[in-house]
Amino acid sequence: MKIGFIGYRNHAKRLMALVDQLAFRKEFIIYYPDSRKLSASFSGEGLKAKIELTSVxxxxxxxxxxxxASPARTHFHYLDLLRKNFKGYIFCEKPPCSNLKELNALAAFNPRFKSRCLFNFCFRHSLFSKACSSAIKSGKHGTPISLSFRNSHGLAFKESFSSNWRNTSRGVLENILGNLGIxxxxxxxxxxxxxxxxxxHSVKISGRTRHKDxxxxxxxTGSALPTTIFLSYACPHEDSAKLVLSDGIIELDNGVLSLRRPRDTFDKSGLFAPPPADVIATxxxxxxxxxxxxxxxxxxxxKVIKASSGIPLSxxxxxxxxxxxxxxxxxN
Structure with a gap:
């Protein structure tokens, strides 16, 4: 299978490594407009796929x-070109575009194109998402009450942050709100x-930050208490997610996913106690x-490609x- 990549560093390279693990023969054609930079900087070390580099x-x-897997501000440009010139499937990193004008244009694209294009909102495919979806659908652990997320690290205090695209861009979809929050x-x-x-609500903490960090x-949503999301590039590392249901708690804590239940857990004095945790994955x-x-x-x-079926328009x-x-x- 011939697989093209727009972008060659960082997350693009991460995607290449993951696709390379799939059990079928593949050829990667990697595009970047600056041929000198691409040739000098790209290394295919560790990749099994046949590799071709191109600036066209x-x-x-x-x-x-x-x-x-190029910068977010270029996504719409490439999607529009592929819509006009390409008949295969497209895997596009989030966000789909960088402004409302582009978003409205995307929404108006024809259904045939939409059924060939997947935007990588990968959190839908996470084990936390699957555990929560199963619990909500089955009702096994009661009614969902509260959903919360916390994701932080200290990038804003590193010297390199001054010129990092997460710091220099004014676009809402390229700063912390859009890059992580979306x-x-x-x-x-x-x-x-x-x-x-x-x-x-946003705030600037680090002196290296140009806008908000x-x-x-x-x-x-109307189906539970409001979801709260805390995101920061300016504090100690934390990565957690929690869904509280009326008879259980599904929690992700720095790579450990667990379920705590039942609600009616008591200590020796007959007082309510934290429910025991069953680790789902580590x-x-x-x-x-x-x-x-x-x-x-x-x-x-x-799987969609193998079945020659369309990606659901939903x-x-x-x-x-x-x-x-x-x-x-x-x-604000």
């Missing part, structure tokens, strides 16, 4: 699949249903946990909706 987009039109907005809608309102999102760290989620997203994508629509929510709720 045309060869990607003859592939079976194209992965878009995943949690999408997952909240996936688990609890249609989002009715978002409130965002910490944010709290409050999301109202990962070495948060990075490996999210790699597993990306693998799930990629795996489902290639997937495209939900991706557009999650992006729109952030573009119209930029926070």
């Amino acid at each position: 987009l045309r060869p990607l039109y003859d592939t079976d699949v194209v992965f878009i 995943h949690y907005v999408d997952l909240t809608a996936h688990l609890l249903g249609k989002v009715k309102n978002i409130t965002a 910490s944010v709290i999102l409050i999301i109202e 990962f070495a760290n948060a990075r490996s946990y999210y790699d597993d989620a990306i693998k799930g997203s990629i795996s489902d994508f290639f 997937n495209f629509a939900s991706s557009i909706n999650s992006t729109r929510l952030l573009l119209v709720n930029k926070g």
